Amino acid sequence: MSTGITETDDDSTETQTQAVGAARAAGDVYSEMTSEEIEAANEQSRRRTRELVEEADHTVELKVFRFDPEVPEKEEPRFDTFRVPFSKGMTVLDALMWARDQYDSSLTFRHSCRQAVCGSDALFVNGKQRLGCKTQVADLADSGVPETVRIEPLPHAEVVKDLVVDMEHFYDQMESVEPYFQDEDTPDGLEEQYQSRENREKVKMSTRCIWCGACMSSCNIAAGNNDYLGPAAINKAYRFAMDEREGDELTEHRLNIIEQEHGVWRCQTQFSCTEVCPKDIPLTEHIQELKREAVKSNLKFW
Amino acid sequence: MSQSYDRGLIEDFGRWTEFSAGMWAWIFHKFTGWVLVGYLFTHIAVLSTAIQGSEAYNSTIQGLEGLLLVRFLEVGLLAVAVFHILNGVRLLFVDLGLGLESQDRTFYASLVVTGVVVVASIPTFLMGKLA
Numbered sequence: 001m002s003t004g005i006t007e008t009d010d011d012s013t014e015t016q017t018q019a020v021g022a023a024r025a026a027g028d029v030y031s032e033m034t035s036e037e038i039e040a041a042n043e044q045s046r047r048r049t050r051e052l053v054e055e056a057d058h059t060v061e062l063k064v065f066r067f068d069p070e071v072p073e074k075e076e077p078r079f080d081t082f083r084v085p086f087s088k089g090m091t092v093l094d095a096l097m098w099a100r101d102q103y104d105s106s107l108t109f110r111h112s113c114r115q116a117v118c119g120s121d122a123l124f125v126n127g128k129q130r131l132g133c134k135t136q137v138a139d140l141a142d143s144g145v146p147e148t149v150r151i152e153p154l155p156h157a158e159v160v161k162d163l164v165v166d167m168e169h170f171y172d173q174m175e176s177v178e179p180y181f182q183d184e185d186t187p188d189g190l191e192e193q194y195q196s197r198e199n200r201e202k203v204k205m206s207t208r209c210i211w212c213g214a215c216m217s218s219c220n221i222a223a224g225n226n227d228y229l230g231p232a233a234i235n236k237a238y239r240f241a242m243d244e245r246e247g248d249e250l251t252e253h254r255l256n257i258i259e260q261e262h263g264v265w266r267c268q269t270q271f272s273c274t275e276v277c278p279k280d281i282p283l284t285e286h287i288q289e290l291k292r293e294a295v296k297s298n299l300k301f302w
Numbered sequence: 303m304s305q306s307y308d309r310g311l312i313e314d315f316g317r318w319t320e321f322s323a324g325m326w327a328w329i330f331h332k333f334t335g336w337v338l339v340g341y342l343f344t345h346i347a348v349l350s351t352a353i354q355g356s357e358a359y360n361s362t363i364q365g366l367e368g369l370l371l372v373r374f375l376e377v378g379l380l381a382v383a384v385f386h387i388l389n390g391v392r393l394l395f396v397d398l399g400l401g402l403e404s405q406d407r408t409f410y411a412s413l414v415v416t417g418v419v420v421v422a423s424i425p426t427f428l429m430g431k432l433a
C-alpha cells in the first residue's frame with residue numbers, strides 16, 4: 001500500500017507487529033509443548049477440518065497421486081483421498097491447496113501465479129492434461145459438483161515427488177530451438193526492430209506459450225521418441241521463423257532446425273497437443289505450416 | 303536430484319480410454335493401412351492362380367466365395383478400405399492446413415460414412431451370388 005500515511009496504515013502496521021509478536025510467542029510455546037500437547041493441538045485442527053467438511057453444502061473427493069522416494073511409506077506410489085469443501089469458483093489448484101493446508105502439509109505440487117501465467121501447475125486431471133489454476137472444479141462435472149477428481153502428475157515424465165515431474169527434458173527441447181530473437185541489426189534510420197501489425201498478428205498466438213509442458217505430455221509421438229522436439233518447441237521455432245524482423249539467413253537456420261530428423265516430420269497430426277494447450281495455441285496448425293514451409297524451401301524449381 | 307519414478311509405458315502413452323478423436327484417427331489409419339497391405343498379398347496370391355489357366359482361377363475364387371467366413375472378411379475389407387480412404391482424404395486436408403478446427407468432426411464423419419457404406423454392402427457381399 002502506498003496511498004500515503006493514513007490511520008488505517010498505522011493500524012495495519014500495528015497489527016502486523018502484533019502478528020509477528022504472536023508468531024514468535026507461538027514459536028516459543030511450541031518448543032515448550034510436550035508431545036501430548038502437540039498431539040492435542042493436532043487433534044483439534046483435525047476436528048476443525050472435519051467440521052469444515054461436514055458443514056459444507058458440497059464437497060469434492062480428490063484422489064491424488066503420492067510418491068516420495070525419500071519417505072519409506074511413500075516409496076510405493078499410491079493414491080490418497082482428500083475430501084474438500086467445495087466453494088463456487090474453486091479451481092483444482094485451490095482444492096489441492098486446501099488439501100495440503102488442512103490434511104497433509106507434505107502434499108507436493110508446483111504452483112506460483114495461480115492465473116495461468118507461470119506454467120507451473122500442468123497436471124493430469126481426470127485423464128487430461130490441464131492447468132490446475134485454470135480448471136474449475138465445477139467444470140469437471142456434467143452438472144453441479146463432481147463426485148471425485150483424480151489428480152496425477154503429467155504422464156510421459158518421471159515423477160520426482162507427488163505431483164512434481166522432472167521438466168528437464170522438456171526445457172532441453174525448448175532451448176534446442178534457440179528460443180530468442182537473434183538479429184542485432186536495426187533497419188536504416190530506426191532505433192528499434194519494427195514489426196508490422198500483420199506480422200505481429202501472425203505470431204501472436206505462438207507467443208502465448210507458458211512452458212507448462214501439457215502439450216508434450218499429451219503427445220503419443222513424444223512419448224515414444226525422446227528426440228522429438230515436441231509441439232511446444234516447434235511452436236517456439238514457429239514464433240521466430242515467422243518473425244519477419246529476423247533476416248533470411250536466420251530464418252533458413254531456423255527451418256533447418258525444425259526440419260531435422262526429429263523435427264516437424266515426426267508430427268502425426270493427432271491434435272492431442274492442440275486440445276490440451278491451456279493458452280489455446282493452434283499447435284497442430286503451426287506445425288503443419290512449418291512442414292509446408294520446409295517443403296517449399298527445399299523444392300525450389302521456380 | 304535424487305531418485306525419480308518412471309511410471310512405465312502405460313503412463314507414457316496414456317490410457318486408451320482417455321484418447322481423443324485425432325488419436326483414434328491415427329491408430330485406425332495405421333491399422334487399416336497395414337490391413338490393406340496384408341490384403342494386397344492375398345489378393346496377388348489369388349489372382350496368380352490364373353497363371354495356371356482359367357479353370358484353376360475360377361475354382362479358387364468360387365471355392366473362396368463359397369465360404370461364409372470369406373464373405374464376412376470382405377465386408378471387413380470394405381470397411382477398412384473405405385475408412386482408410388476417407389480418413390486419408392481428411393489427412394490430406396490436414397496437411398494442407400484446411401479445416402483444422404473440424405478435425406474431430408471429419409473423423410466422426412469418416413466413421414459414420416464407413417458404417418453406412420458397410421451396411422449398404424451387406425446384401426451384396428453376404429447374400430449376393432457370384433455370376
Ligand code: HEM
Pocket residue numbers: 268331332334335336338339342386387388389390391393394
Ligand atoms: C485412395 C486410397 C488411399 C488414400 C487416400 C490413402 C491415404 C493415406 C495417407 C494420407 C496416409 C498418411 C497418414 C499419415 O500422415 O500418417 C496413409 C498411410 C498409409 N496407407 Fe494409405 N491411402 C490409400 C490407400 C492405401 C492402400 C491401398 C494401402 C495398402 C496397400 C495403404 C496403406 C497405407 C499404410 C500402411 C499407411 C501407414 C504408413 C505409415 O506407417 O506411416 N493405403 N494413407
Ligand code: SF4
Pocket residue numbers: 208209210211212213214215216231232235276277278279280281283
Ligand atoms: S504450447 Fe501450450 S501446452 Fe505446450 S507448453 Fe506452451 S502453453 Fe503449455
Ligand code: FES
Pocket residue numbers: 110111112113114115116117118119120121122131132133134
Ligand atoms: S499456478 Fe501459474 S500457471 Fe497455474
